[in-house]
Amino acid sequence: MRLALSLGYQTAWSTPADHLALAQEADRLGFSAVWAAEAYGSDSVSMLSWIAGQTERIDVGAAVMQIPARTPAMTAMTAATIDTFSGGRFRLGLGVSGPQVSEGWHGVRFGKPLKRTREYVEIVRAALQRKTVSYDGEFYTLPLPDGPGKALKLGFHPLRSDIPIYLAAVGPKNLELAGEIADGWLAIFYSTDVGAEQLASITAGRARAGKTIEGFDIVATAPVVIGDDPMMCAEPVRWYAALYVGGMGSREQNFYNALATRMGFGEAAREVQDLYLAKRHRDAAAAVPFEFIDQTSLLGPVERVAEGMRKYAAAGVTTLSVSLFATDAESAIVTMRQVASAFEQSGLGE
Numbered sequence: 001m002r003l004a005l006s007l008g009y010q011t012a013w014s015t016p017a018d019h020l021a022l023a024q025e026a027d028r029l030g031f032s033a034v035w036a037a038e039a040y041g042s043d044s045v046s047m048l049s050w051i052a053g054q055t056e057r058i059d060v061g062a063a064v065m066q067i068p069a070r071t072p073a074m075t076a077m078t079a080a081t082i083d084t085f086s087g088g089r090f091r092l093g094l095g096v097s098g099p100q101v102s103e104g105w106h107g108v109r110f111g112k113p114l115k116r117t118r119e120y121v122e123i124v125r126a127a128l129q130r131k132t133v134s135y136d137g138e139f140y141t142l143p144l145p146d147g148p149g150k151a152l153k154l155g156f157h158p159l160r161s162d163i164p165i166y167l168a169a170v171g172p173k174n175l176e177l178a179g180e181i182a183d184g185w186l187a188i189f190y191s192t193d194v195g196a197e198q199l200a201s202i203t204a205g206r207a208r209a210g211k212t213i214e215g216f217d218i219v220a221t222a223p224v225v226i227g228d229d230p231m232m233c234a235e236p237v238r239w240y241a242a243l244y245v246g247g248m249g250s251r252e253q254n255f256y257n258a259l260a261t262r263m264g265f266g267e268a269a270r271e272v273q274d275l276y277l278a279k280r281h282r283d284a285a286a287a288v289p290f291e292f293i294d295q296t297s298l299l300g301p302v303e304r305v306a307e308g309m310r311k312y313a314a315a316g317v318t319t320l321s322v323s324l325f326a327t328d329a330e331s332a333i334v335t336m337r338q339v340a341s342a343f344e345q346s347g348l349g350e
Contacts (some may be wrong), residue, residue, distance in 0.1 A: 001313040001348045002032035004321035005336070006063065006221045010042035016050065018329035023051045025333050029056040029340045034090060034188075035063035035221075035321055040105045045078055053087040061091035063186050063221075063321075064168045068097060068108035071138060072120045076127035080158035088159050093186050094120065095168035098249050114177055115139065121165060121181050129161045130154045166219065170255040172201045179205025184217030184319075189244070189256065191295040192308075192315040194263050199316050219319040220312060223297040226338045230300035234293040236325045238285040241293055245269055246276025246284045265292050298322065302338055306345040315349050 005026040007019045023034045023205040033056075036047040048060040060082070067074055075092070085092035096102065096117055099110040119137040126133050134151040135142040143149035169179035178185045179202035187198070203213050223240060225233035244256040251273065260269040268289050275284035298305045312320050322339050326332035343349055 001309070001317055002319045003339070003343050003349075004033040004061075004196060004219065004301075004319050005031050006033060006035045006321040006323040007037070007047070008284075008323060009037045009039060009044070010047075013327070014329075016047065018332075020049065020051060020054060021329050022324070022332055022336065023055055023058065023060075025336055027055040029336065031058055032319060032339075033059035033061045033321070035061040035091075035093070037063050038066060038069075039097075040101055043230035045082070048090070049082055052082060052089060055254055057089075059089045059091055059337040060086060061092045061166070062217075063166070064093040064099070066097045066106070067094055067117060067120050068102040068110075072123035073127055073142070075120075076124045076154065079124070079163050080128060080156070083163050084156075084159040091164050091166060091184075092124070092197045093166040093168060095186070096122075098255065099253055100247060100249060112138070114173060117167065117174075117177060118181060121167075121309050124165070124179065128158060130157065164217070166217070170259050172198075175201035176205035176208070179207075179213075179216065180209045181205075183215075184219055187218065187220045187317075188313075189241075189259055189263075189292075190220035190222070190315075190317065191263055192311040192317075193295050195315045195317075197262070210345040213316075217319055218317050219321055220317045221321045221323055222308075222312070223293075223325050224305065224322045224335060224339055225297070225299055225325045226302060226305060226335055227299075228292065228301060230304065231290055233299040234290050234297070237293050237297050237299075238288050239281075240325075241288045241296075242272055242276055242281065245288065246272040247281075252276060260292060263292070263295070265289060268292065298339075298342075302342045303344065305342040306340065309343060309346040309348060313346075 008034045037043040038044040044062040052060045096113040102108050102110045116139045119140050130153050132151045132153045149259050164183040166184040166186050168180045169178045171173045223237045227233045257269045270286050272287045298308045324332040324335045
């Protein structure tokens, strides 16, 4: 198992300089990758380009580039460009986002996300391989019929034509799709207790493509808070969990709420959602069970974090991407160094 760093996106309490400092420290510590996210604020491409130009060895990964935000050809151009100037250090994570962001922010209908993703990845791969791109799908038609457009191919030779593609997936069908068409999976709220069911969906997708799970990168993002008392360490993670389980999406369609239910926290997930949608955010955070946070995070002393890392590795995770729940960049760097120490203690890096 490898270590990686999840930066998320810019917030009111972070700055681009903070994220750069964290990425550079992760590079110095030997982390395998640094991932940046986007929703409807800071974008992942700009952040990763800036980081790639000021680091040396660490891979830079999009977690994710939103499918409704860009045409597949534009995504292929961007991936090829960043990968080339970084010396082959780019990882392309893709996701369909959710109905509220897709339709409310990008003006793209959310329907049939699996079919849209499949078509999107096929076009991206063809473009990266410098094929002349001609495509006739339900969502994408290239070139447009009865117009002046013609089929084109990427106008320069990228460093790699096989840039690894990851899918952010939560539901069983999307997990199967990730196994079938991608090189890795970006997991959120991955529980070492119940992850086998998710990996079974990934494996089924791999089998459909005539492949095994071997070489497929399982990337689990885990919040990290280091301290003496695991229950106290869980407190700052409560707000993050409540946002996703309670407020990320609508009452009718919240993928993370459904995931928590499949994990066995259905009653609590409903309560968290009711409270969050009623704008009782503090109460929603308090209603998130400690067991849910503990299963999906690394909490407590360094020794306990090391044991948690061993559990992730045993549960099939090949890249553990840590999200540092700290109040400022300085304390986040201290936490990252403690994470590196825990990883050394775990014996996984040997």
